[in-house]
Amino acid sequence: MENICAFTGGGRRFSQLILARRDTSNSVEVADRQPLVKDRAEYERLHKWSVDDPQDFWAHMAHDYYWAKKWEANHHEYNFDMRKGPISLSWFKGGRTNLSYNCLDRWVAAGRGNQVCFIWEGNDYGHERTMTYQQVLTETCRLANWLRGQGVRKGDVVTIYLPMICELPIAMLACARIGAVHSIVFGGFSADALAQRIEDGNSRIVITASAVNRATKRVDLKAIVDEAIGKAAKEGYRDVQRVLVYEKSALPREQTPWVLGRDAWWHREIPQRPEYCEPEWMDAEDPLFMLYTSGSTGKPKGVLHTTGGYMVGAGTTCKYLFDLRPGDVYWCTADCGWITGHTYLTYGPLLNGVTNVLFGSTPAHPDAGRCWRIVEKYNVRVLYTAPTLIRSLMQFGDHWVTQHDRSSLRILGTVGEPINPHAWEWYHQVVGEGRCPIVDTWWQTETGAAMITPLPYAWATKPGSATLPFFGVQPVLLTDKGEEIQGPGEGILAIKAPWPSMMRTVYGDHERFEMTYFSAFKGYYFTGDGCRRDEDGFYWITGRVDDVINVSGHRVGTAEVESALTAHDMCAEAAVIGVPHAVKGESIYAYVTLLDEATPTAKLHAELVNLVKSQIGSFAAPDVIHWAPGLPKTRSGKIMRRVLRKIAADQLDELGDTSTLAEPQVVDQLIASRPKTL
Numbered sequence: 232m233e234n235i236c237a238f239t240g241g242g243r244r245f246s247q248l249i250l251a252r253r254d255t256s257n258s259v260e261v262a263d264r265q266p267l268v269k270d271r272a273e274y275e276r277l278h279k280w281s282v283d284d285p286q287d288f289w290a291h292m293a294h295d296y297y298w299a300k301k302w303e304a305n306h307h308e309y310n311f312d313m314r315k316g317p318i319s320l321s322w323f324k325g326g327r328t329n330l331s332y333n334c335l336d337r338w339v340a341a342g343r344g345n346q347v348c349f350i351w352e353g354n355d356y357g358h359e360r361t362m363t364y365q366q367v368l369t370e371t372c373r374l375a376n377w378l379r380g381q382g383v384r385k386g387d388v389v390t391i392y393l394p395m396i397c398e399l400p401i402a403m404l405a406c407a408r409i410g411a412v413h414s415i416v417f418g419g420f421s422a423d424a425l426a427q428r429i430e431d432g433n434s435r436i437v438i439t440a441s442a443v444n445r446a447t448k449r450v451d452l453k454a455i456v457d458e459a460i461g462k463a464a465k466e467g468y469r470d471v472q473r474v475l476v477y478e479k480s481a482l483p484r485e486q487t488p489w490v491l492g493r494d495a496w497w498h499r500e501i502p503q504r505p506e507y508c509e510p511e512w513m514d515a516e517d518p519l520f521m522l523y524t525s526g527s528t529g530k531p532k533g534v535l536h537t538t539g540g541y542m543v544g545a546g547t548t549c550k551y552l553f554d555l556r557p558g559d560v561y562w563c564t565a566d567c568g569w570i571t572g573h574t575y576l577t578y579g580p581l582l583n584g585v586t587n588v589l590f591g592s593t594p595a596h597p598d599a600g601r602c603w604r605i606v607e608k609y610n611v612r613v614l615y616t617a618p619t620l621i622r623s624l625m626q627f628g629d630h631w632v633t634q635h636d637r638s639s640l641r642i643l644g645t646v647g648e649p650i651n652p653h654a655w656e657w658y659h660q661v662v663g664e665g666r667c668p669i670v671d672t673w674w675q676t677e678t679g680a681a682m683i684t685p686l687p688y689a690w691a692t693k694p695g696s697a698t699l700p701f702f703g704v705q706p707v708l709l710t711d712k713g714e715e716i717q718g719p720g721e722g723i724l725a726i727k728a729p730w731p732s733m734m735r736t737v738y739g740d741h742e743r744f745e746m747t748y749f750s751a752f753k754g755y756y757f758t759g760d761g762c763r764r765d766e767d768g769f770y771w772i773t774g775r776v777d778d779v780i781n782v783s784g785h786r787v788g789t790a791e792v793e794s795a796l797t798a799h800d801m802c803a804e805a806a807v808i809g810v811p812h813a814v815k816g817e818s819i820y821a822y823v824t825l826l827d828e829a830t831p832t833a834k835l836h837a838e839l840v841n842l843v844k845s846q847i848g849s850f851a852a853p854d855v856i857h858w859a860p861g862l863p864k865t866r867s868g869k870i871m872r873r874v875l876r877k878i879a880a881d882q883l884d885e886l887g888d889t890s891t892l893a894e895p896q897v898v899d900q901l902i903a904s905r906p907k908t909l
């Protein structure tokens with residue numbers, strides 16, 4: 232731990248260094264340094280500049296990073312209106328840079344090579360490891376050289392299916408170093424979901440691990456990769472040439488399934504590669520990565536992010552959201568398989584030169600004090616997590632938290648779903664001792680970086696509101712007809728103009744990108760969220776307005792779950808909705824109509840749940856299956872989900888108008904057939 236202490240102050244406590252102390256409406260906030268943005272007036276000034284002259288504002292921010300070639304004077308262009316032609320946008324046009332260089336070499340060159348870059352905490356107490364910036368750079372270069380040796384070139388897609396170990400961000404950085412496009416598949420996704428993503432990305436290389444222990448369960452990642460490649464091959468995709476496997480003690484090499492000639496061990500291949508790899512200087516608009524996400528229709532979309540804008544967006548937001556300075560100890564609990572793990576676990580923090588905690592277990596393993604022990608042990612300054620984790624740990628009682636010293640904490644962030652005031656208060660009062668601002672960040676896979684968020688210490692927050700737009704972000708609330716609502720009100724959240732880290736397209740399907748985000752309201756980016764604006768101009772996200780369910784902060788498309796359920800021979804039809812859940816935020820409730828000859832049984836129930844697990848992943852499994860005699864449909868055949876939601880929530884007096892249903896009696900049948908557990 233020497234290295235951490237050398238640069239972060241180690242066990243030093245900061246209380247004597249307090250510089251600013253301000254009372255706010257809901258908290259006493261204490262900073263040990265001057266915050267980057269001091270108050271709302273300064274924010275308003277910067278926000279105005281960012282909106283009035285985005286090109287100039289973002290060029291100013293981009294100077295924080297190294298560019299092999301500077302961008303052109305007119306580097307930003309866009310069209311957000313389909314009526315005027317294809318949707319397009321560019322930032323930093325003409326500029327050339329490299330993400331891995333900015334995340335690693337820049338800090339080594341600045342004398343921070345011995346600073347700890349990653350502190351890894353594995354599944355159990357005692358599983359820990361640290362890597363310095365120099366070590367991460369060397370390992371990144373070695374892997375990048377190996378990838379080049381396999382013929383991977385700029386623009387090629389590499390699929391990564393790794394658990395939360397240092398090698399996961401290293402694999403991302405190695406791809407970025409040579410201009411390969413990484414496509415990370417969260418380790419909780421099934422073989423089917425992985426196969427679909429490998430195929431869609433035309434990936435020739437997969438990077439994985441032998442297995443991983445998660446709490447008390449072992450997940451055989453390599454076996455899942457083999458199964459996925461087999462499934463893809465059955466569908467005619469036979470292009471996976473190499474599978475690189477990191478050996479984890481959860482499954483030693485002798486027991487790991489192996490395909491001779493195709494599979495390669497990390498520990499044999501990587502250490503012998505040269506320690507330095509020349510970065511590929513990428514055009515600002517060259518792709519950096521893609522990440523699949525669910526929408527209301529069809530298969531998951533490969534959201535594509537590019538180099539320059541994403542770098543500046545990720546780096547700038549991370550710096551301002553968490554008031555970061557190089558050497559800060561920072562911990563984001565996300566998995567790299569989701570966008571938060573891309574922007575706020577890998578790129579954003581490393582672009583800011585922090586010491587980054589990487590957590591490879593589950594929050595309550597082996598006990599409910601695990602997270603707070605990590606905070607104490609490493610003097611974590613910034614903690615960024617999800618409401619679902621907060622709610623799950625709240626249940627165990629305050630003593631698990633209070634027995635650990637949390638005086639190093641300065642800023643507490645949340646992301647992924649609306650945070651209910653009760654969880655917000657607990658996070659603020661119990662975890663943060665009433666001292667740390669809560670930074671509730673609203674954003675999406677598509678936006679690449681935080682969009683609506685408080686800036687710590689700059690203004691008083693309100694529990695449950697993400698407060699104000701970040702620099703350069705112009706949110707609007709629209710009516711169903713697409714008219715902008717002025718002042719306080721509630722509507723559909725849309726964004727008026729581009730920001731640097733915005734997605735550029737859906738991989739391989741630009742039309743789908745345009746139809747999903749730009750066709751409903753011409754001239755705006757459609758977020759899919761509902762939102763309210765209060766008299767202070769604060770934004771309150773009210774949840775999705777489309778058929779997307781948010782389970783523990785994970786996006787699940789209703790269509791995906793329905794298609795998994797209807798894959799069962801006995802299932803005639805299925806409709807899936809989200810219902811409120813005390814810990815997960817929302818859980819999945821499935822209405823299933825069986826074929827006439829089928830009888831609902833516990834066995835059939837288990838088969839249906841298992842189908843969802845095998846086609847998507849365990850996190851998407853329905854909590855409830857309601858054997859439905861029929862589904863409420865309009866005369867044109869559209870399922871009335873509103874009615875299904877009300878029945879599931881037991882709000883029978885709020886069913887609303889059902890007169891347009893083709894068969895109104897279905898509603899009574901559904902009420903009568905509700906599962907007994909409800």
Ligand code: PRX
Pocket residue numbers: 524570571645646647648649650671672673674675676677697758759760772774775781784785786
């Ligand atoms: O509904 C919003 C919700 O999560 C959606 C985006 O999900 P995903 O692309 O998986 O990205 C999650 C991490 C950025 C949004 O459309 N959401 C995200 N953050 C918040 C939120 N809802 C309310 N408050 C938030 N802070």
